[in-house]
Amino acid sequence: MxxxxxxxxxxxxxxxxxxxxxxxxxxxxxxxxxxxxxxxxxxxxxxxxxxxxxxxxxxxxxxxxxYTMFNKEPVGKLHVQVCCNISCCMNGARELTKHLKDTFNVKEGEVSADGNVTITRVECLGSCGTAPMMQVNDNYYENLTHESAVKTIKELM
Amino acid sequence: MEVKILSEHYDKPSYKSLDGYKELGGYEDLAKALKMDPKQIVEDVKASGLRGRGGAGFPTGVKWGFLPENGEPRYLLCNADEGEPGTFKDRLMMEAAPHQLIEGMIISAFAIKSHKSYIYIRGEYNDSIRSLEKALAEAYKDGLLGKNILGSGFDHDMDIYVGAGAYICGEETAMISSLEGLKGQPKLKPPFPAIEGYLGKPTIVNNVESLASVKYIIRDGVEGYRKHGTEKSAGTKLFSVSGNVVKPGNYEIALGTSMKTLIMDIAGGMKPGRKLKAVIPGGSSTPILTADEAMSANMDYESIASFGSFLGSGAVIVLDDSNCMVDMLGILMHFYHHESCGQCTPCREGTGWLNKVVHAILKGEAREKDLELINGISNHMMGKTICALSDAAAMPALSFLQKFRDEFEYFIKEGQSKVRGVGYAQMHH
Structure with missing residues (x-):
């Protein structure tokens, strides 16, 4: 309870x-x-x-x-939200999302087997000038490359 | 050329703190305003020509003038629910200069005789929330908020309300619903919030940039404020430039500056080997402009309107010739479908249909006549709902199709993108 x-x-x-x-x-x-x-x-x-x-x-x-910020189902210890609106997609956000899902072996919106990561695509987070970007729990990470995003998530685990 | 009025000190980390802000003249305009007649401030804001910087461009002083003349309690609500795709200027303002917003808000509250205000910030903006929480505590400690502000006899309390993820809450009546603890659904107007707003009381909802700008109308006077900009689009404005430019970012320019200067000079122009294809001038809801239109437009309300679009929130999304317009529209239609509050049938159903039809084209499942379906659905969504979200979804659909129809026809016929030479699976991962 x-x-x-x-x-x-x-x-x-x-x-x-x-x-x-x-x-x-x-x-x-x-x-x-x-x-x-x-x-x-x-x-x-x-x-x-x-x-x-x-x-x-x-x-x-x-x-x-x-409201979308309330999760109605369990999420991983790190909730990774990749903005996939227009300016971010123009700067590789969809490719980044795929790379993260493959790297952490998790389907979109699901919790990884070790309970560490959930990856979801979200709408505009107001970080369009520093695309691509992701929000991990309460913090923004901007101007990402595939490598820097993976490194950031691993360091937060 | 950039004209830094609001953003003059944004690059100084000390400007975030009360002490640093005061060293650079902070709260001097509040002291000046508190000695003025509140009615005069409203008249000055009207005369300044300041127009709402959140998207609608409605004159701020005129909005204030709608408040009833009686002594009924009224609220000031700062719209910091920045969510229009492409827009990231309010976030910069709240993070780089939280006291600038607070000062602008206290002056505005004094002008409209409000003793309570809220800053409604989108929940994802944690850095803005932290920045404003710290600044509010500093302001209270220093006697800039609370009872008898600076010995003027004026009392004002300010608080922060954190949203929980809903684009629609940027619409002022939806924001009020959300602040009241309800679903963030817009309410039918009239009555307008200035008459019946938060908890049924008169309420003024203004954008972050509009409220901060009030400080500079006090500082420079009406004539001084009008030194920049055009007759109908007065002052400076922050523009968020994103997409395929060399130097994306927030830039403050005088209204009326050419879009060419903003994109090609200030934002660094296109990447090597790339050509400008199109520009979404004022956030994802505003009709798209072709490269030719964009290069002859000026960044003011009238010039952009003359091309059938809007200055909106000042979010300039720049697209180069590597972009597939069917793909881009698919992203936008998914967004509006996701964000429709579901209250009005034309929007709830229309955004869903538009999303499905555009994705049917992307997946190679559409027919030529589906293009007319896009036009038909869009036309049935315009002007038929409680708020502007329905129009905001229909306008990009209509303009993309009108200006880049060949790409839509090619996709239907060939099952792949005319620009990128690949199909849906290769573009969507």
Missing amino acids: FKLSPAGEEFVKKELTRYETKRSAIIPCLFKVQEENKGWVSPEAVTYLSGLMDLPEAWVNEVLNF
Whole structure:
């Protein structure tokens, strides 16, 4: 049964009074749950969070399902998101994605056998002048080559 | 030629901190503004000709003027949900000069008599979030936010709200829905946010660059601000240049500067042996220009409009002759299909159809008459929905097909790209 850490519960308590309405706290609290639940939000975590926030579960689910940054399925320890919008594709983002999938032997969106890596293509991350780029967990890595991207991921493992 | 007003100090790391910012004149314009009549600031912003830098280009001061005259509480919401493909200028502003935005926001809040503002930042922009969190804490500690700012009697609180990944939240009513803790779906207008916005209260939503620009209208005065730019497109603007240029990046130029200067001189021009093929002038939603059109256009609202496109967010995506236009449109249609909020039928269904038809062409599964299907679907998507996303998807489809029809016809007939000489499998990995 998922439960936030004492610090996580304290965070939720503060967020509930930070905005004009409690409902605005759903996004930040879902991020906290995701952070403490190995990078994803499980159905049982939604039940737990809606109870903790004293808000309808449907409201929490509505937010969870609308936004792409919430993972509804488990992800690897490193969530590698390669931007594949127009400027990045013009600079080799699709070839880079293929190289990463082959190197780490993982299908798109799935978790590698060792649990380390998930690779997904995402839409524009606002890094068009430094393409190609990837976001690994919370950080951007820009102006990548195949070699530098692989090296970065291996160093983060 | 670059004209650095906003970006004058972006290359100085010290500009990120409150002390460094103050050493270079930071918050002097706030002190000046707090001694002015708020109504005068609104009038000055109107007279400056500043137009919304997020994409729509609506005059900022006129938007402020829509607020009711009564003392009803009102909110200021900074749109930092930069997501229009090709755009990365707000990110630079928030990372290189967080206090510039905060100063511009406090001045704007004072002008519109708002005591509470939020900066809505897209969740992926972690560096911008960290930068602004630090700057906000510094500003509070220094008495620049909170009660009785600089002894003026004006109170203002500012907070950050972090989004969770949705292009549509850059649309102002969707942003308000998201801030309220709902799905980020746009709301029908009218009522406009200035009348009924966040929690039903009057709300002004302005882009990062627009709000930061207000500081310079105070600093230089209306005449000084208008020294750069054209009569209808006043001031300077940051342009994000990306794609196949030698020096992609953010460049600040006076509005009205030629696109040729921006692309060929400032951004370093094309790579060796490559020719300019096309330019998307203002972010992925704006109709594409041919090389000839691009080289005779100027970077102002009117000039780009005269070619049937828009200055938009200032995201200039440069394509050289190595690009297959069918492939490029496929990328864009996938994006809009992914980002449609699903609320309005023409958009929800239309973006899906456009994505399917363009990919059918790429996979060699289309017929000649499917090109008319693209035109037909697109025309049924324009002006028929709550927000502009539907139009934003239809406009590139129509313009790509109109200007590069031969490449679409060739792909259908030969099952491979006219430009790259290969099929879908070789282009998509």
